[in-house]
Amino acid sequence: MSRNSKDETVIKVLLVDDEKGYVNVLANRLSKRAIHATKAFSGTEAIQILRKNEFDVVVLDLKMEDMDGIEVLKIIKKMAPDLPVIFLTGHGSQEAAMEGISLGAFDYLTKPCELAELIEKIKQAYQHKFEE
Numbered sequence: 349m350s351r352n353s354k355d356e357t358v359i360k361v362l363l364v365d366d367e368k369g370y371v372n373v374l375a376n377r378l379s380k381r382a383i384h385a386t387k388a389f390s391g392t393e394a395i396q397i398l399r400k401n402e403f404d405v406v407v408l409d410l411k412m413e414d415m416d417g418i419e420v421l422k423i424i425k426k427m428a429p430d431l432p433v434i435f436l437t438g439h440g441s442q443e444a445a446m447e448g449i450s451l452g453a454f455d456y457l458t459k460p461c462e463l464a465e466l467i468e469k470i471k472q473a474y475q476h477k478f479e480e
């Protein structure tokens with residue numbers, strides 16, 4: 349957690365998705381709502397970034413080229429068990445969504461999701477850290 353110039357709490361999010369355009373637009377939009385997003389375009393990149401940096405919340409795409417989101421989730425849960433992970437699934441991925449929850453994900457959203465919905469979920473996940 350850090351603070352911006354308006355002394356507003358800034359939530360640090362790691363945004364993991366292999367659709368670069370989507371990640372860039374999303375990161376940009378989140379930054380206007382006091383959410384600082386670090387971008388990772390693959391599961392491998394996400395793990396590397398997580399080794400060296402601290403985050404409040406991870407937003408993780410379930411379908412990626414190099415590594416399945418479920419595999420990435422398992423690794424994150426080993427590295428940082430208390431770090432909340434929200435994952436993004438496509439339509440008809442209910443089974444994968446349930447698997448993610450059973451593996452300790454905080455929650456999931458179905459893509460394409462509303463920005464407001466994602467922000468709300470990120471804030472819930474962030475609050476959750478302090479309630480544990």
Ligand SMILES: [Mg+2]
Nearest residue numbers: 366409411412
């Ligand atoms: Mg994807």
